[in-house]
Amino acid sequence: MKNRRHSLRPLGLALSLLLGGCMVGPDYHRPAVTTRPRYHEMAGWQPAAPAAGAPKGAWWKAFNDPLLDRLEPMVATANQTVAQSYANYRAALAEVRIARSALFPTIGIDSSGTRARTTSATYSARHGINNSGTLEGELSWSPDFWGKTRRSIEQNKATAEADKATLANTLLTEQVALATAVIDLRINDADIALLQQTVAAYRNYLAVIADQDQAGTIAPSDLITARTQLESAQASLIQLGMARAQYSHAIAVLVGRNPGDIDIPPLAALPQLPRIPVGVPSALLQRRPDIAVAERDMAAANEAIGIAIAAYYPTISLSAVDGFSQSPLAGLLKLANHVWSAGAQVSETLLDGGERSGSVAAAKASYDASVAAYRGTVLGAFQDVEDDLSNLRILEQQLQAQEAVVNDARRGAEIAFNEYQAGTVDYTTVATARTTQLVAEQNRLSVIQNRLLDTVNLIGDLGGDWSESSLESSR
Missing domain, CATH: 2.20.200.10 (Outer membrane efflux proteins (OEP))
Incomplete structure (x- = not known):
């Protein structure tokens, strides 16, 4: 009897392997999406500065900012949103092991x-x-004759890969948020420096006007106007200190520190504006982690159809x-x-009142919804890049125009003060000209800020240094 049992084992193993090869339900194929040969905004669009290639690894180094270089690596290790996403990914990997255990006795x-x-x-x-x-x-x-267990494994693997892509997307999002906060801080510091220069100029104006007022050569209203102008600039300067503190607190939280734990001294230099090679739209399907999330969710939904169909067997x-x-x-x-x-x-269930057919229909509908979500994510990604490119193109033109405004406003303020000293105009003309110059300088900073922020957004919308090959280790 013992020998007979041993002789039957290879036959039983072969039979189980043969029957285990059957998997009911549709096999997954990624749906096709329509892509353009190039981005519409690439025609005639010229990046601001040269660079060797696409962003790789530490993409933030292209901005040549020491604060970004010091803090960006901390996002991966200390940011709590990233840590939460990593824990979710580990849980998804554990679910794969749980599903795979059903294959074995x-x-x-x-x-x-x-x-x-x-x-x-x-x-x-x-x-x-x-x-x-x-x-x-x-x-x-319970031998997996109909592939239900293997469908469950593939579903959980797809979900784990979606969580892995979500982790990459979360990391990229938090890195972009940190770069945005640092740029906002740098522009705020530049605005502070501008207002400090303006306050110093207004003090000089006030000193000149005070001497003229004591000599009785000007109207008393000129002294009041000059003093009011100085006090208004000082109040605006104080207000910028509040914004700077908020940016510093946001930066601390993004790198996992308590607000106020990071001391960030002012830096006169602004981040450099790098060139970002864009590539072709089809490459976006492999470079955007959020597209990978939608694609893996679609694969998981496809496996759910097979699981529902297996209930008929x-x-x-x-x-x-x-x-x-x-x-x-x-x-x-x-x-x-x-x-x-x-x-x-x-x-075997003989009569279930339509439960199984309803489960199959629901699974197919969920898959159709995931396909629509995937294609919608792809279209949204194309829109993001087109928006960034158009913004950078228009902002480059706006900066050129704004530079001319600043130059004229500076010259106009200088001429107005000289004419005032010559007695040909009143101080209201000087105050108006100087206010026009300050607004022009601040608008110029705003355009520079928007260009830097849109460049950071473009890097994020292109997927940073991530690519779909990062998921291959999970498959």
């Missing part, structure tokens, strides 16, 4: 011991105690028990006490 061991006193009158008190025991190994297995379970049982307990492990059993169970 469950093996356990069961032992028991009983000590009982009999009540039969034929036994004396010395022989009225009976010891018994069992020691059995148990095996149960019977469930087959195999079980076996092998061990020893003896009463009294002495000699439990002897061959004479060897016991075994084997069995199989087949269950």
Whole structure:
């Protein structure tokens, strides 16, 4: 009998492998999306500065800002939103292991011991105690004839890959947020420096006007106007300090620190504006982690269809028990006490009132929804890049025009003050000209800020240094 059982094992293994090759439900194929040969805004668009190639690795180094270089690496290790996303990814990997375990038999061991006193009158008190025991190994297995378990594994793998892409997207989003906060801080510092220069100029104006007022050569209103102008600039300067503190606090939180723990001294230099090679639209499908998330969600939804269809097929379970049982307990492990059993169970639902057909229909509808979400994400990604390119093109033109405004405003303020000293105009003309210059300088800073921010957004919208090949290790 033993030899017969051994001879049947290879046959049973081959049979299980053969039957295990069947998987009901549709196989996944990524739906096609329409892409243009190039971005519309690339025609005639010239980046601001040269660069060797596309952003790789530490993309923020292209901005040549020491604060970005110091803090950006901390986002991956200390940012709490990234840490949360990483924990979600680890949980998804654990779910894959759980799903894969259903492919294998469950093996356990069961032992028991009983000590009982009999009540039969034929036994004396010395022989009225009976010891018994069992020691059995148990095996149960549900072969994956219809591929339900393997569909579940693929579904969980796709979900884990989506979580991995979500982690990459979260990291990129937080890195972009940090770069944005640093740029805002740098522009704020430049605005502070501009207002400090303006306050110093207004003090000089006020000193000149105060001397003229004491000499009685000007109207008293000129002194009031000059003092009001100085006080207004000082108030605006103080207000910028509040914004600077908020930017510093935001930067600290993005790198996992308590607000106020990071001391950021002012820096006169603004970040450089790098050139960002864009590539072709089709490359975006492999470079955007959020597109990968939508694509993996679509793959998981496809596997759910197969899982729902598998419910139409019977469930087959195999079980076996092998061990020893003896009463009294002495000699439990002897061959004479060897016991075994084997069995199989087949269950099939004959009538369910439409539950299974409804589950299949729901799974197919969910898949269709995921396809629409994927294509919508792709279109949104194309829109993001087109918006960034158009913004950079228009902002470059605006900066050129704004530079001319600044030059004229500076010259106009200088001429107005000279004419005032010559007595040909009143101080209102000087105040208006100087205010015009300040507004022109601030507008110029605003355009520079928008160009830097749109460049950071373009890097993020192109996927940073991420690519879809990062998911291959999970497949």
